[in-house]
Amino acid sequence: MSQRKQLAILVGGGPAPGINAVIGAATIRSVLEGVDVVGIRDGFRWVMEGDIEHVTPLSIEMVSRIHFRGGSFIGISRANPTTDPQLLENTVTSLLRMNVSQLITIGGDDTAFSAMRLEQKSAGRIEVVHVPKTIDNDLALPPEIDTFGFQTARHYGAEIIKHLMVDAHTTSRWYFVVTMGRKAGHLALGIGKAAGATLTLIPEEFGLKNVKFKTIVDTLVGAVIKRLAQGQHHGVAVIAEGVVEGIDPADLSEIEEAERDTHGNLRIAEVDIGQILKRAVQERLREFGLKMTVVAKDIGYELRCADPVPYDMEYARDLGYCAAKYLLSGGSGVMVSLQGGRFVPVPFRQMLDPETGRTRVRYVDIHTTRYAIARRYMIRLRRDDFEDPHELARFAAVARLSLQQFRDQFEYLVQAEPPPLELKVLGTS
Secondary structure (H helix, E strand, O other): OOOOOEEEEEEEOOOOOOHHHHHHHHHHHHHHOOOEEEEEOOOOOOHHHOOOOOEEEEOHHHHOOHHHOOOOOOOOEOOOHHHOHHHHHHHHHHHHHOOEEEEEEEEOHHHHHHHHHHHHHHOOOOEEEEEEEOOOOOEOOOOOOOOEOHHHHHHHHHHHHHHHHHHHHHHOOEEEEEEOOOOOOHHHHHHHHHHOOOEEEOHHHHOOOOEOHHHHHHHHHHHHHHHHHOOOOOEEEEEEHHHHHHEOHHHOHHHHHOOEOOOOOEOHHHOOHHHHHHHHHHHHHHOOOOOOOEEEEEEOHHHHOOOOOHHHHHHHHHHHHHHHHHHHOOOOOEEEEEEOOEEEEEEHHHHEOOOOOOEOEOOOOOOOHHHHHHHHHOOOOOHHHHHOHHHHHHHHHHOOOOHHHHHHHHHHHHHHOOOOOOOOOOOOO
């Protein structure tokens, strides 16, 4: 193996459209500067075990057109070297054995944390820069800055919802569509709002801890009843998978029993939230003498390895260029970002949540105009429904309840409803 210093690239976490664009741009920029580049296969999986055989030398010829394609040219994994000091030591040692002096990591919040710890552990021997990647869009960047892959995932997700809406109307059924978004609801909200889904449920609206399962079920049941009162027997609800994270384990034994990954996150796949909600909603509807066909569907894997849309192709290539350029100029210990068309390095220390010691998560701000408009589009029980006796009478009749009984069953849902949307011109009171 050459004794020349090398720049290495690895990808952690889950796939996202645009990974190959980062790899390609970073490789081209580095090779043109006379630096050898290697791709470390399967994230941290092998190097944290001391295995340095799973590497791929990268050249301009190999990567010049990979930015068109989804997936990862050098593989990916969720392996976490920070779970054990020895694994972190193995990772540093493995990279040094390969003559790696500079490393670009591509990944979400967990990979960013691993990159930060690795940079600290190397004590200046390895310079590290992280490129933010996640279709969940939940890394701690300014509100207007997306993570790469998000726009592509939203694009294809909205297309899927569009087709399901036609099928729902044609067959008089409901779809409960569970999307990725383990911690935040950006993707679900982006898809649901763009496609005009009947309603979208995200973790942020219910609170992030000790959420009552009944509240989620009744929100869906209320939407079904409202649609029936309007003469509509169909609908599509988009539900962020992270909704399950906040449910009180006492309400749902499947959560407590489900496995967790190496980063301590709930394995969402172990909890079939779509089927659980389907059964619970149908059972709740039966209490009112109502029957509804519901189909539970997960989407996410269809989105993660899609070919990137032009926005993500360009955006990810710019990030890859900046990551390599920053490293080659002697920089280290940052996450790269483009803000207002300009390169802005975000130091690792600014990414940490002082309470958890982990990388900060960007949640959907439910107090924004954007979210308020999304809520106005949704068909769900609202505060003004309970203020209109005529509307309330229609809903109560569908549920075979008196007005007071309907209030007793469902009015609690609107207690946490955001205030009415008011648009004010800047500079006015």
